[in-house]
Amino acid sequence: xxxxxxxxxxxxxxxxxxxxxxxxxxxxxxxxxxxxxxxxxxxxxxxxxxxxxxxxxxxxxxxxxxxxxxxxxxxxxxxxxxxxxxxxxxxxxxxxxxxxxxxxxxxxxxxxxx
Amino acid sequence: xxxxxxxxxxxxxxxxxxxxxxxxxxxxxxxxxxxxxxxxxxxxxxxxxxxxxxxxxxxxxxxxxxxxxxxxxxxxxxxxxxxxxxxxxxxxxxxxxxxxxxxxxxxxxxxxxx
Numbered sequence: 001x002x003x004x005x006x007x008x009x010x011x012x013x014x015x016x017x018x019x020x021x022x023x024x025x026x027x028x029x030x031x032x033x034x035x036x037x038x039x040x041x042x043x044x045x046x047x048x049x050x051x052x053x054x055x056x057x058x059x060x061x062x063x064x065x066x067x068x069x070x071x072x073x074x075x076x077x078x079x080x081x082x083x084x085x086x087x088x089x090x091x092x093x094x095x096x097x098x099x100x101x102x103x104x105x106x107x108x109x110x111x112x113x114x
Numbered sequence: 115x116x117x118x119x120x121x122x123x124x125x126x127x128x129x130x131x132x133x134x135x136x137x138x139x140x141x142x143x144x145x146x147x148x149x150x151x152x153x154x155x156x157x158x159x160x161x162x163x164x165x166x167x168x169x170x171x172x173x174x175x176x177x178x179x180x181x182x183x184x185x186x187x188x189x190x191x192x193x194x195x196x197x198x199x200x201x202x203x204x205x206x207x208x209x210x211x212x213x214x215x216x217x218x219x220x221x222x223x224x225x226x227x228x
Contacts, residue, residue, distance in 0.1 A: 031214050042203060042218045043158065058215075092157060096214050101146050101165070101207075103216055105157045 002027050002095050004106035012112045018081045021109045023093030028073035031096040034066070035105075038089045046091075049076040083113045116141040116208045120219025127194050128227055135222045137204035138186040146207040147180060147187045148216070153200045161202075162189070194226045 003026040013019050023032065032049040046066055047055040055068035070076045080087050093106040117140040127133050139147075145166040150158035164171045164178045164187065171178050175194075180187040191198055201223050205216040 033215070042220050043216075044218075045215055048215070100214075102160065102163065103148065103207075103214065104160065105150075108157045 001097055001102070001104050002029060004093055004095060004104060006091075006093055006106040006109050008109055009107060010110040010112075012114060013083050015084055015113055017083055018079055019083065019111065020077050020079045021091050021093075023076045023078070023106055025074045025095055027098075029095040029097075030073070032070060032076045033094045033103075034068060034076070034078045035092040035094060036089045037092060037108075043092065046078070049078075080111065083111075085113045087111065088113045116144060116206055116217040118204060118206050118217050118219045120204050120222060122222060123220065124223045124225070126225045126227060129194060129196060131194055133189075133191045133194050133198070133224055133226075135189045135202055135204065135224070136186060137188070137206075137219050138184075139206040139217075140185070141206070141208040142182075142185060144185075144206040144208045147178070148205050148207075149178060149189050150203045150205065151200045152203065152221075158203060191224075194224075196226050196228060199224055199226045 005024045007022045034046040035043045037043045045058050046061045047057040049055050049068050049070040051070045067079045090108045090110050092108045120137045148163035149161050151161045152158045162176050162178050164180050175192045177190040201221045203221050204219040207216050
């Protein structure tokens with residue numbers, strides 16, 4: 001399985017600021033995704049990070065709020081912009097393994113907005 | 115899009131008993147059904163998955179069954195142990211609209227009591 005590292009692992013952020021989360025994979029992967037998990041809730045897909053092109057966002061998520069970069073096949077960033085307490089969540093990077101089916105998650109970034 | 119329902123939301127069993135978690139999905143084209151275990155403060159970890167061409171899969175104390183006609187799948191844990199206590203998420207992947215996006219159930223909090 002791929003080793004997926006995320007930074008930061010945790011952060012406490014001030015309302016109105018922005019934070020960029022990094023996701024690094026130890027091998028080239030075709031597909032990378034960003035999920036959000038609000039406290040006590042399930043996982044919701046934010047967007048698919050496309051290498052070399054704009055991310056594909058799910059309903060309810062917009063680029064201005066969650067800009068995503070994917071400069072190569074091993075790295076992606078998610079920015080949470082103009083944060084409010086409602087953005088307090090775990091943000092998870094995920095990738096599709098080489099078998100084309102199995103999906104693994106990074107360690108997650110626990111964000112608390114105060 | 116795909117919709118996944120999961121029941122029960124909480125499940126308490128005695129150590130050594132079996133636990134069953136059930137999920138239903140809406141998109142008949144869905145072809146991949148993973149189960150994730152999430153311990154408190156940790157990322158979701160894949161514990162077992164099943165593809166649509168298989169009716170049942172077993173891995174030691176864990177088994178998953180799939181009924182494509184009824185569009186439901188279940189996780190079975192036998193001889194439960196305290197370390198099985200966690201939140202379990204089912205998910206389904208439909209091949210349409212992006213290929214590898216997972217839709218998650220709402221989660222089941224499993225508590226194994228001594």
